[in-house]
Amino acid sequence: VGIRMPSAPTPASPQTTCKSLDDWNEPTHPRRIYGNTWYVGTCGISVVLIATPQGHVLIDSAPEKAAAAVRQNILSLGVRLGDIKTILLTHEHHDHMGGVASMQEATGAKVLSRSNVVDVLKTGKNDRRDPQFNELAGFNPIENVHAFDDSSAIKIGQTQIQHLPMSGHAPGGSGWTWQECEKSVCKSIVFADSLGSISDDSYRYSAPDSLANALRESGQRVAKTACDILITGHGTASDLLARLDGTKPLVD
Numbered sequence: 333v334g335i336r337m338p339s340a341p342t343p344a345s346p347q348t349t350c351k352s353l354d355d356w357n358e359p360t361h362p363r364r365i366y367g368n369t370w371y372v373g374t375c376g377i378s379v380v381l382i383a384t385p386q387g388h389v390l391i392d393s394a395p396e397k398a399a400a401a402v403r404q405n406i407l408s409l410g411v412r413l414g415d416i417k418t419i420l421l422t423h424e425h426h427d428h429m430g431g432v433a434s435m436q437e438a439t440g441a442k443v444l445s446r447s448n449v450v451d452v453l454k455t456g457k458n459d460r461r462d463p464q465f466n467e468l469a470g471f472n473p474i475e476n477v478h479a480f481d482d483s484s485a486i487k488i489g490q491t492q493i494q495h496l497p498m499s500g501h502a503p504g505g506s507g508w509t510w511q512e513c514e515k516s517v518c519k520s521i522v523f524a525d526s527l528g529s530i531s532d533d534s535y536r537y538s539a540p541d542s543l544a545n546a547l548r549e550s551g552q553r554v555a556k557t558a559c560d561i562l563i564t565g566h567g568t569a570s571d572l573l574a575r576l577d578g579t580k581p582l583v584d
Contacts, residue, residue, distance in 0.1 A: 367512030386489030387417030399431030449504030500547025
């Protein structure tokens with residue numbers, strides 16, 4: 333009841349050229365990705381809205397400093413914040429999900445998490461399992477966090493969003509894949525998590541208890557996943573905004 337599907341962006345959301353595609357906080361206008369999947373993130377960080385009649389899904393939030401701009405992007409599509417019922421994450425780093433707590437407060441949505449990082453989300457504090465632990469900023473603690481089983485499917489009405497375990501860059505790394513259709517043409521969309529082996533000065537991927545094997549397995553897993561449209565958390569990794577703006581092929 334009360335769910336409205338997004339329409340085209342309104343004139344109140346002017347198209348803007350990004351000064352830097354690496355700026356996590358710089359606002360940019362929303363863009364349709366395909367079907368009822370929309371880009372609502374910033375110039376440097378991807379945030380994705382999947383619209384369904386049974387409630388909308390948000391993947392990531394960008395940093396807290398950018399959360400208001402992300403919410404404005406969502407509102408500019410004609411979407412009520414309260415119609416967002418579920419928030420998913422790619423991984424538990426503040427640049428991608430630092431705004432989740434305030435987004436949750438604005439929407440009332442539940443957050444679904446891999447069980448291995450539920451405590452991290454609830455406390456807002458990363459731990460030494462994370463390769464970047466010594467360099468990470470914390471984030472506001474998140475409430476209403478629910479664990480799901482790895483490799484499970486999140487079902488929202490007729491929409492099925494498949495989880496891809498992608499530990500390695502971070503313990504809770506997650507890719508997501510789903511299908512969108514325009515008329516009779518359907519595309520497989522993959523929002524892949526990072527496969528970057530970035531670490532602080534103390535962490536060693538060569539250590540026996542590191543995430544090195546998990547990172548290798550994540551790469552193998554995503555390589556086997558059917559993909560027509562790729563989304564990456566940092567758009568520069570896949571020329572995402574150029575593809576969404578039509579200057580490069582969306583499907584490649």
